[in-house]
Amino acid sequence: MSGFSNDSGKKIVDNIIQVIQENRQYLSDIDGKIGDGDHGINMSKGFTLCQQELESNPGNMSHGFGVLSKILMTKIGGSMGPLYGMFFKALSKESEGEPEINEAVVRGMFNGAVNKLSVISPAKKGDKTLMDALLPALDALNNSLDGGDGLTIALKNMKKAAESGRDKTIGMQAKLGRSARLGERSIGVLDAGATSCALILGTFADTATDLIN
Amino acid sequence: MQKIINDPDLVVEEMVEGFVKAHSDLISPTDNERVLKYKHAPVKGKVGIVTGGGSGHKPAFSGYLGKNMVDAVAVGEIFSSPPAMMFYDAIKAADGGKGVAVLYGNYAGDNMNVKMAIEMLEDDGIEVKTVVANDDVPSAPKSEIEKRRGVAGEILMWKVGGAKAAMGASLDEVIAAAQKSIDNTRSIGVGLSPCTLPQVGHPNFEIEPGKMEMGIGHHGEPGTEVVDLAPASIIAEKMTQMVLDDLPFETGDDVVVLVSGLGATPYLEQYIYFNEVEKILSAKGLNIHKSYVGDYFTSLDMQGVTLTLLKLDDELKNCIDYECNSIALKQFSP
Numbered sequence: 001m002s003g004f005s006n007d008s009g010k011k012i013v014d015n016i017i018q019v020i021q022e023n024r025q026y027l028s029d030i031d032g033k034i035g036d037g038d039h040g041i042n043m044s045k046g047f048t049l050c051q052q053e054l055e056s057n058p059g060n061m062s063h064g065f066g067v068l069s070k071i072l073m074t075k076i077g078g079s080m081g082p083l084y085g086m087f088f089k090a091l092s093k094e095s096e097g098e099p100e101i102n103e104a105v106v107r108g109m110f111n112g113a114v115n116k117l118s119v120i121s122p123a124k125k126g127d128k129t130l131m132d133a134l135l136p137a138l139d140a141l142n143n144s145l146d147g148g149d150g151l152t153i154a155l156k157n158m159k160k161a162a163e164s165g166r167d168k169t170i171g172m173q174a175k176l177g178r179s180a181r182l183g184e185r186s187i188g189v190l191d192a193g194a195t196s197c198a199l200i201l202g203t204f205a206d207t208a209t210d211l212i213n
Numbered sequence: 214m215q216k217i218i219n220d221p222d223l224v225v226e227e228m229v230e231g232f233v234k235a236h237s238d239l240i241s242p243t244d245n246e247r248v249l250k251y252k253h254a255p256v257k258g259k260v261g262i263v264t265g266g267g268s269g270h271k272p273a274f275s276g277y278l279g280k281n282m283v284d285a286v287a288v289g290e291i292f293s294s295p296p297a298m299m300f301y302d303a304i305k306a307a308d309g310g311k312g313v314a315v316l317y318g319n320y321a322g323d324n325m326n327v328k329m330a331i332e333m334l335e336d337d338g339i340e341v342k343t344v345v346a347n348d349d350v351p352s353a354p355k356s357e358i359e360k361r362r363g364v365a366g367e368i369l370m371w372k373v374g375g376a377k378a379a380m381g382a383s384l385d386e387v388i389a390a391a392q393k394s395i396d397n398t399r400s401i402g403v404g405l406s407p408c409t410l411p412q413v414g415h416p417n418f419e420i421e422p423g424k425m426e427m428g429i430g431h432h433g434e435p436g437t438e439v440v441d442l443a444p445a446s447i448i449a450e451k452m453t454q455m456v457l458d459d460l461p462f463e464t465g466d467d468v469v470v471l472v473s474g475l476g477a478t479p480y481l482e483q484y485i486y487f488n489e490v491e492k493i494l495s496a497k498g499l500n501i502h503k504s505y506v507g508d509y510f511t512s513l514d515m516q517g518v519t520l521t522l523l524k525l526d527d528e529l530k531n532c533i534d535y536e537c538n539s540i541a542l543k544q545f546s547p
Contacts, residue, residue: 036417037410041412072296074299077289077293077297081294081322081326082325120328121325183435
């Protein structure tokens with residue numbers, strides 16, 4: 001079974017923080033079309049606070065996700081604070097105490113993340129939310145691992161599914177959140193949450209693959 | 214953008230600082246810089262009343278902190294729900310040992326953050342119950358009433374819940390009264406101009422000159438129709454009718470009328486508007502038990518008004534008439 005160490009996995013957290021910072025303006029611009037235009041600003045604010053905390057209080061991957069979760073839940077708010085707060089809390093909890101991050105741990109992390117999100121959000125597939133990137137990504141990961149693919153192939157499939165799920169939100173009418181008030185006017189643009197989610201999952205997959213190789 | 218601000222990213226921080234200084238006779242800060250409380254909260258042996266939400270609605274939410282009103286408030290970013298931890302700290306600040314009623318508006322972020330705060334409280338031994346305001350008629354059809362947003366009707370829900378708690382009621386009784394109050398409340402808004410988030414710098418939607426948006430939300434959520442601007446009498450007729458039909462309100466009902474400006478509507482216009490509403494209600498045989506006119510729940514610098522009607526029974530009447538002393542709402546026995 002292939003994997004990487006929890007210690008080296010801190011690189012995943014660093015890269016996720018970086019990709020959100022780099023996409024601050026892009027995410028806000030997408031959000032501004034059907035939301036209030038603060039998705040990138042708020043996400044970047046939270047992830048940057050996490051970066052600062054990790055500089056003075058470094059640790060392994062589970063620790064990094066734990067810090068990220070705590071900051072999103074205590075400082076960010078809105079809808080994205082609790083949603084990503086729960087998401088990263090699961091990634092942290094499900095890998096905590098595991099020196100080696102292997103297939104079983106990765107599977108536990110993302111299944112745990114979806115379970116955690118379901119507790120606080122009623123979002124279903126097709127509602128034009130981050131779930132439209134996350135749910136197909138999880139299915140792809142599970143199917144791929146069930147079918148006997150190795151972790152790197154499964155992560156590649158997860159990333160691909162997240163991106164195609166994100167792209168499908170263009171054709172969707174928002175059912176939840178502020179953009180839902182726009183009705184049909186919400187069709188034709190990407191969902192900001194699905195876009196940031198695809199960035200996060202893609203960065204996880206790419207960095208984990210580099211670490212495995 | 215013409216604004217009296219410093220750093221656009223720090224408007225909430227600086228507003229809170231000023232607010233605490235200005236109203237130190239009634240409120241005090243807490244260890245969490247984004248949680249404010251009534252000076253004497255927690256009141257021992259009284260059910261605590263908590264609310265919170267995004268900033269930009271002054272005097273909501275923290276303007277309703279005070280005696281026989283709200284005990285603690287979580288203050289979010291502009292138009293953005295406070296994080297779970299703030300609701301958690303607000304609940305703790307309001308707990309006088311008899312449980313806490315969290316009375317807030319129906320928005321996705323607030324729903325999630327309050328739910329998480331309650332989860333975080335599991336080990337603290339505080340009993341917490343919620344009422345979610347959904348008084349905004351145009352935000353969803355009656356068949357999907359649970360999807361409606363909470364708007365200015367929240368103020369009457371806090372008034373009722375706060376009074377009930379002050380009378381010594383149990384948590385369940387406070388929750389029941391607050392729920393009854395919101396179940397008997399209907400609101401609608403109209404927008405004449407958009408509002409500008411300071412950190413964005415330009416309006417995030419448009420209303421053309423000469424037009425108005427009927428059914429607009431407190432954050433500029435699109436309304437039901439954009440029509441030509443009309444005289445106050447026509448605007449009032451349209452809005453009052455939608456509100457009356459929805460509950461429905463009937464001849465002989467005792468009602469509270471709350472007209473709130475959305476931030477950039479002169480009081481002069483608000484009273485002209487109220488005058489028209491009063492004529493319609495009187496003609497229909499409704500008794501106005503109490504009326505409020507003013508900037509009670511705003512939307513930054515939006516032009517427009519909201520109309521809220523509450524149908525009263527004896528219990529609600531007692532609660533509405535009960536003495537209170539908050540920053541934005543003061544009622545004393547005559």
